[in-house]
Amino acid sequence: MIRYLLGRAARALLTVALVVTFAFVVLRMSADPALVILGPEASPEMIVAFRKAWGLDESIFVQYLDWFRAILRGDLGISMRDGRPAIELVAERIPATLALTIPALMIKIGIGIPAGIWASLHRGTMVDRAVMGLAVAGFTVPSFVLGLTLVLIFSVWLGWLPSGGQDNWVHAVLPIVTMGVGGAAILARFTRSAMLEVLGQPFIRTASAKGVPWGRVIRGHALPNAAIPTVTMVGFMVGTLMAGAVVVESVFSWPGVGRLLVVAVSHRDLAVVQCILLVVAATMVTSNLVVDFLYGFLDPRLRSGARTGGH
């Protein structure tokens, strides 16, 4: 178990290192930030001074090592646009994003998992078809289309809810619903197929054949086994708490991390983009680690060490 977790932790660190490298390679090698920030009218002296100030005159390898060292020190660079530390800019946006993504996650779990279980237990009935039809629709409607449709109905036509901004909780309703519905659909589909797979296993037949009441077969045998793939999916959703709202935040002009990313990207604000990439990666990696840890509880085979290591 310990070896398994250590292996996972090593992979997590490797993923973060890859993200850092990716960010560095893409952002530094694409365009000259000096020209972008200073504009075409900048004098050559200004450009040289700017490059020196930001360390852009060093070789790319030196810049890379500096970047890594700075991150180890907790220094994620300074926004080229307003001169504040990038981590500060990102950190002050995080609460706004979490205010959307955490309630949305609760909707996804609260609706998606029960709906999936329900559909799997009534396989082939109208109930199942209705849930799955809705689930497919929820999956194929892009979040910006759903969001704008909700705005059209509830803000423009009915006038019940505001279409954007962040004054009080009412403003959060539409974005949360937009995100929650799509995710719930995906989770319902996923839970249903996980349940169906388990329900087709011989041990379910054995359990009901020896006279265990169906309710207890479901609770005691089917659900714990179907939980493993479902927990993986929920873990992935937890991992996207920081990053999952880029489009929805844009639709509703919500001042979160996603909006900051879009703005930073269009202004080529390297430090901020790198910082967001890193925060997103760290969230993903942490939630993956937690999921791996949970496997240990859900799957006794892992605890006894029968299935250690990666794939």
Add this chain to the structure above:
Amino acid sequence: MADVSLEVPRRAVPLRLPRLPIAVSLALVWVGGMIVVALLADAIAPYGYTALDLKHRLSLPGEPAHWLGTDELGRDVLSRLITSIRISLIIAFGATLISATLGTTLGFLAAHFRGVVEQIVLMLADFQASMPFLIMALAVLAFFGNTLPLLVCLMGLYGWERYARIARGLAVAAGSQGYAAAVRQLGASPFRVYARHILPNIASTLIVSMTLVFPEVILMESGLSFLGLGVQPPMTSLGNMVGYGREYITRAPWIMLSPALTIVFTTLAVSVLGDWLRDRLDPTLR
């Protein structure tokens, strides 16, 4: 080494024409219609997609001159929709082909060389799967600028890890089967073994994966374009039109609705086809 011809007489497989469920038939009709529209875009669009008709700005849908209405600049929504369908489908098809080719090649390389190569491919696949694609795409696109070829290539990175995992797994399994060993011992080059013998045997699974990834590519591209970071004006795509129509959502919702519905129906249709194909072709589900 003698060039041994390995032609195997093709056994005629009795073709069972399945009775199509209604949803699948509708999906086929819709996808077929979309492809026809994309191919004939220039011929069937009533106006150019940038042509202005300043006398008829924001005109309502239903008028004979502009069936789907016009936008703020008097551009015909139907003509723009037709061009958008073409652009979005070009990107989605191109990206799916690139992604499938790249993923399958890497999967085969991993299966062939094993060892370090396999570990690297699997690590990259894990990495790709664990990072939100939109975030990485945003970083790449905005910093490299937005040309159509770049966008297609970037979207071509979407989902490659799925093909790679499938191709690797199936190729490893095929390598231990008689036919692959037989052609190898007859002296076929590794390329020949993979391209001519293993690939046709695993193609159906890969094609199913393509139909499952395809709608996601459409959604991803339209999302990027909606954010203003995908296809750039004056060129137009479905996501672009929705993003533009959003400005006029109170005054002229029809600008937004027709491309939005097109995105939804297209992804829905391809998903239905993909699910149906998977149920029919994927032997692991039997």
